[in-house]
Amino acid sequence: MTNQGILIYAEVTREGDLAPVVLELANSAQDLAAKLGGQEVSALVVTNAGDIEHVKSDLKSNGFDKVYIVQDERLAIYSTEFYSKIVIDLINEIKPEIVLIGATTQGRDLAPRISSSLNTGLTADCTSLDINEKGMLAATRPTFGGNLMATILCKNFPQMASVRPKVLKKSTFPIEKDTQFIEIKPEIDNVEKKVELVEFIKNIPSTGKRIDESEIIVAGGKGLKSADGLKLLEELANVLGGAVGASRAAVDAGWADHSIQVGQTGKTVMPKLYIACAISGAIQHTVGMNSSEKIIAINKDPKAPIFQIADIGIVGDVYEIVPELIEMLK
Amino acid sequence: MQIALCIKQVPDTADIKWTENNTIQREGVESVINPFDTYAIETAVRLKEKIKDVHITVLSMGPPQAQEILKKAISMGVDDGFLVSDRKFAGADTIATSKTLAAAISEKIKDVDLIICGQFATDGDTAQTGPSIAQHLNFPQVTYVKEITGYKDGVLTVKREVEDGVEIVKVQLPAVLCMLKCDYEPRRPLIEGFIKAHNANVKSYSMEDVNLLPEEVGMKGSPTYVSKAFRPEQKQGGEVIVPNDAKEGAKILKEKLEEFKII
Numbered sequence: 001m002t003n004q005g006i007l008i009y010a011e012v013t014r015e016g017d018l019a020p021v022v023l024e025l026a027n028s029a030q031d032l033a034a035k036l037g038g039q040e041v042s043a044l045v046v047t048n049a050g051d052i053e054h055v056k057s058d059l060k061s062n063g064f065d066k067v068y069i070v071q072d073e074r075l076a077i078y079s080t081e082f083y084s085k086i087v088i089d090l091i092n093e094i095k096p097e098i099v100l101i102g103a104t105t106q107g108r109d110l111a112p113r114i115s116s117s118l119n120t121g122l123t124a125d126c127t128s129l130d131i132n133e134k135g136m137l138a139a140t141r142p143t144f145g146g147n148l149m150a151t152i153l154c155k156n157f158p159q160m161a162s163v164r165p166k167v168l169k170k171s172t173f174p175i176e177k178d179t180q181f182i183e184i185k186p187e188i189d190n191v192e193k194k195v196e197l198v199e200f201i202k203n204i205p206s207t208g209k210r211i212d213e214s215e216i217i218v219a220g221g222k223g224l225k226s227a228d229g230l231k232l233l234e235e236l237a238n239v240l241g242g243a244v245g246a247s248r249a250a251v252d253a254g255w256a257d258h259s260i261q262v263g264q265t266g267k268t269v270m271p272k273l274y275i276a277c278a279i280s281g282a283i284q285h286t287v288g289m290n291s292s293e294k295i296i297a298i299n300k301d302p303k304a305p306i307f308q309i310a311d312i313g314i315v316g317d318v319y320e321i322v323p324e325l326i327e328m329l330k
Numbered sequence: 331m332q333i334a335l336c337i338k339q340v341p342d343t344a345d346i347k348w349t350e351n352n353t354i355q356r357e358g359v360e361s362v363i364n365p366f367d368t369y370a371i372e373t374a375v376r377l378k379e380k381i382k383d384v385h386i387t388v389l390s391m392g393p394p395q396a397q398e399i400l401k402k403a404i405s406m407g408v409d410d411g412f413l414v415s416d417r418k419f420a421g422a423d424t425i426a427t428s429k430t431l432a433a434a435i436s437e438k439i440k441d442v443d444l445i446i447c448g449q450f451a452t453d454g455d456t457a458q459t460g461p462s463i464a465q466h467l468n469f470p471q472v473t474y475v476k477e478i479t480g481y482k483d484g485v486l487t488v489k490r491e492v493e494d495g496v497e498i499v500k501v502q503l504p505a506v507l508c509m510l511k512c513d514y515e516p517r518r519p520l521i522e523g524f525i526k527a528h529n530a531n532v533k534s535y536s537m538e539d540v541n542l543l544p545e546e547v548g549m550k551g552s553p554t555y556v557s558k559a560f561r562p563e564q565k566q567g568g569e570v571i572v573p574n575d576a577k578e579g580a581k582i583l584k585e586k587l588e589e590f591k592i593i
Contacts, residue, residue, distance in 0.1 A: 013494075116465035258510075
């Protein structure tokens with residue numbers, strides 16, 4: 001076998017920072033590399049021509065042997081065409097055994113283009129990564145809306161996997177290595193860019209916290225009966241320092257934007273605490289939040305299915321209980 | 331404009347049942363169009379209503395019973411459709427599936443301008459088939475699409491939802507779009523739609539028909555395989571309390587927040 005080492009795609013956010021998922025992948029890669037007998041772990045940073053010292057320093061104490069850096073002003077905004085060409089070129093050159101990518105919007109746009117181009121397998125949205133007895137990447141992921149877990153192996157190289165942010169934990173201590181930073185020039189002169197970003201409208205959440213990043217989510221459903229309920233939940237979220245979420249019914253009723261919808265046709269979240277208010281708990285909703293560390297449910301209906309997965313359930317009216325709770329917490 | 335619409339039949343998430351051996355029971359489970367694909371259909375039909383000379387062909391790779399979802403799409407306003415079905419396709423992962431769909435589009439649809447898929451399928455949930463089709467055909471792609479907002483001279487303007495906001499992008503056709511849930515709901519078919527679907531001739535094409543080799547499809551053409559499948563540990567619910575009044579309810583919650591180290 002000629003392929004060696006683990007390559008992590010080190011996504012840089014719109015603000016020019018390292019995406020948090022990169023360090024989560026880095027920690028897991030240390031473990032995989034050790035199981036493979038001490039293989040090299042490297043990262044690839046693709047970004048514009050600006051200052052990236054802060055990105056470098058974030059990467060430095062996280063166990064990378066090599067960091068490949070591709071900087072070019074044409075790369076200021078993510079482009080499927082440019083970025084996939086760059087990642088594919090590097091993979092062809094260094095021939096890693098494993099490639100890991102964060103399952104962010106960008107990662108999910110990019111990764112399948114790379115795997116199809118290289119005709120190799122990509123296991124998406126893994127919840128755990130391991131090396132099996134034959135030295136192959138064993139990637140475990142949920143399917144059927146979390147009803148079934150499947151461990152997937154790949155016959156070709158590199159073996160690719162993506163992992164959602166916050167599923168793995170970043171290292172709690174620095175992993176010092178003599179990281180080598182290698183600058184490479186992108187070969188994108190002949191790549192035709194057919195997608196142009198015209199405008200970006202930043203979403204400023206009412207609580208100031210993004211639902212995919214928040215450790216606490218207060219979510220409301222159909223039982224709230226009006227948009228006022230979500231205002232109330234926003235107040236609770238503010239007191240707790242969390243974000244507001246909504247069920248599909250609340251979004252379809254026009255009380256909330258789709259960007260905060262949790263569930264099958266919305267987002268999958270896994271905060272430390274999920275407070276489900278007047279959400280009955282249909283499976284289409286619970287597939288998006290049942291991996292939360294702790295779940296609190298408040299619902300008038302004692303038979304609501306949400307109580308079956310809640311760590312604590314309170315039977316009662318959200319409009320009566322939540323204001324009391326806010327008062328006590330203030 | 332020729333649109334190819336790729337859809338998938340999936341088991342209804344709400345109807346998943348378990349066998350005694352902790353495997354998912356496939357028989358007798360309600361099948362539906364993948365929810366994201368219903369938005370892909372609606373988006374294609376809306377585009378057809380807005381601009382001239384749009385022809386929509388729907389396709390799906392799946393067993394013969396997947397004909398049902400193609401007919402459903404036709405009843406919603408799609409012009410015609412075909413199934414790509416072959417026993418040799420069994421066990422296909424996303425690479426083999428996208429290769430098969432890309433081949434079917436190239437072989438059976440003349441001069442495709444736009445391919446629309448759902449962003450995810452609710453069974454596999456890999457979000458890979460659309461971008462992989464785009465890669466196979468060397469088309470550009472726009473993922474996480476909420477809406478097509480404009481079309482002029484072979485360029486589509488679309489709105490996409492990303493983690494931190496909304497992007498408006500322009501894409502040159504031919505291209506692939508992967509649809510999220512939209513702000514509009516998929517339409518219910520009218521009686522004429524049902525009649526059209528009933529009378530529609532939905533062809534089925536085999537591996538040879540789409541010009542593929544056995545090593546390119548199904549399990550043989552799939553770089554990945556499932557080594558083990560298991561049922562995850564089910565989260566057990568805790569106590570359900572009926573408080574005497576709202577104050578008591580709030581007090582219990584406050585204690586729990588302390589116990590969970592939230593406050």
